[in-house]
Amino acid sequence: MSIQKKFPDVHWVWKGAISFVYEVHPRIVVKVPKSSDFEREQFLKELRIYEIFSQHPPCSSIVQCFFYADNGIFLEYMRDVTLCSRIQNNHTRDLESSVVTKVEKLEPLPLRKKWMNDLAQAVAFLESLNLAHGDLRPENVLLDRDRLKLADFDCTAEIGTDFEACMAPYGRLLNSDEQDQGRRGTSGVLGPRTEQFALGSLYYLINYGFEVYGDRCLTEDPKEHGRKVVELLQNLEFPKLDGDPLLDKIIGKCWHNKYATIGELAASTETLLLGRNNCRETEAKNPCTPRWRVVMGRIIRGLWKPFRSWCDFVLGRTSQTTKPEVASGGELDGHSRGGMGQKTQNNLADVSSKKTFCQNLEKCGLLQMLASGEPEQLGFTIEWSRHSTG
Missing domain, CATH: 1.10.510.10 (Transferase(Phosphotransferase) domain 1)
Incomplete structure (x- = not known):
């Protein structure tokens, strides 16, 4: 079975210096190393860094890794490419x-x-x-x-x-x-x-x-x-x-x-x-601000932090690290061992489910198939910035 038939939702979206990047979900990509010894060595260096990251609470300003293996790193999909492109535009x-x-x-x-x-x-x-x-x-x-x-x-x-x-x-x-x-x-x-x-x-x-x-x-x-x-x-x-x-x-x-x-x-x-x-200072310096608006603003700001913490708890946004564990099979959100289902497109709400999703893809043989040849050899055509509009 061809890779496109087994994994119809996988798309080639980027060609980097040492790796090829494939979209596996609108919010997740996987980096797969190129085949030369130098590129492979550089890829393994990055893999070791993500292993270090996995032992610490994540940094919100670093692209998050959901799961990694020897031949692939699953990352959050930053859909608008690079700062370089943004400035040049x-x-x-x-x-x-x-x-x-x-x-x-x-x-x-x-x-x-x-x-x-x-x-x-x-x-x-x-x-x-x-x-x-x-x-x-x-x-x-x-x-x-x-x-x-x-x-x-x-x-x-x-x-x-x-x-x-x-x-x-x-x-x-x-x-x-x-x-x-x-x-x-x-x-x-x-x-x-x-x-x-x-x-x-x-x-x-x-x-x-x-x-x-x-x-x-x-x-x-x-x-x-x-x-x-x-x-x-x-x-x-x-x-x-x-x-x-x-x-x-x-x-x-x-x-x-x-x-x-x-x-x-x-x-x-x-x-x-x-x-x-500094909203309070602004309000105090502006005598035209109605008193009721000042009071309501302070109430809302006071309630926002605990409300946000409650939302984080409900949505599973914890600081737990993601380690390279192997999932135990089964199906997740419509994704069977044979391929990717449609139900997951809107159902990967937290890091834990994304990690399991990526593990299942690895168990289905995705990384092994992607590493078996260049994207063109596997039948892929590059699709730059699939989600960069809107």
């Missing part, structure tokens, strides 16, 4: 030089602040596990509508490990004044310095609408532009920051290694969101 480039000539729009300021904090919280979570992501760039930041999460952990390693994936403007080479960090011309080692620098450049991208020096050509030959950027960053020469002063201050501190830890940076970005909770 918001600006215009000169095709010859690749210079950004016009920023059509910036994302709303509250959303930009939230994204900054989400990224900091994700990297701070890694730091709490003595890990550094090691490849922080917009292609590894995924979006689902306006929700942002960090993904792709094949370069993630312990703090103090050599920094290998150093790509400007999200990594920089050390200069002669940084002997304490490593030898000049090298990338040094992974740690708060490397991670906050990358975050600073991501924050610049989010708030300015283009990459560092992406709005100008620094050399006569556009092909030499990238080399010039590397040189400028090595010498700690950055573009002028003339946007929101509060956000610019954070970007500048990241670029100049002013945060002792990423946890300290995360505490700083968290303050960006405090304005959402």
Whole structure:
């Protein structure tokens, strides 16, 4: 039986550097490694990171893993691809030089602040596990509508490990004044310095609408532009920051290694969101606000937190970790051992059921079949962003 007949709801949706990604449900994808030794080795690195994650309460700013096996990782489906694509859709480039000539729009300021904090919280979570992501760039930041999460952990390693994936403007080479960090011309080692620098450049991208020096050509030959950027960053020469002063201050501190830890940076970005909770001050300063509205607002805010906790309990949103256990067969929500049923399309409400769902697919032989050949050989045609509209 062909894979399409046995698993008619499986679709090929992405081709990554080391893996192919298949949708198995509108809210779940599975990453399957490519066949070469290097790609397989990198995939196993990411697998080990998810094994570490499984031993801790999940971080809401990291793409969640529901289940993993030696030849596949089941993850939540971030349906709008990457931060890179989102930003590129918001600006215009000169095709010859690749210079950004016009920023059509910036994302709303509250959303930009939230994204900054989400990224900091994700990297701070890694730091709490003595890990550094090691490849922080917009292609590894995924979006689902306006929700942002960090993904792709094949370069993630312990703090103090050599920094290998150093790509400007999200990594920089050390200069002669940084002997304490490593030898000049090298990338040094992974740690708060490397991670906050990358975050600073991501924050610049989010708030300015283009990459560092992406709005100008620094050399006569556009092909030499990238080399010039590397040189400028090595010498700690950055573009002028003339946007929101509060956000610019954070970007500048990241670029100049002013945060002792990423946890300290995360505490700083968290303050960006405090304005959402200052309703009482706003009400007090606004004498035109009717008294009944002030009172009702306070009552609603007081009741919201326990109500949300009750909802989380009812829906099974706990902090329990998901470990790679093997399910004991049977059917789940219309999914038999022979394939996928239709009833599950709207019936995967919590992590536990999603985990069991993924385990059943693995037991049905899905991962083995997907690993048996390239997607085209298996009869798949790539379906980019199947759920990215609406």
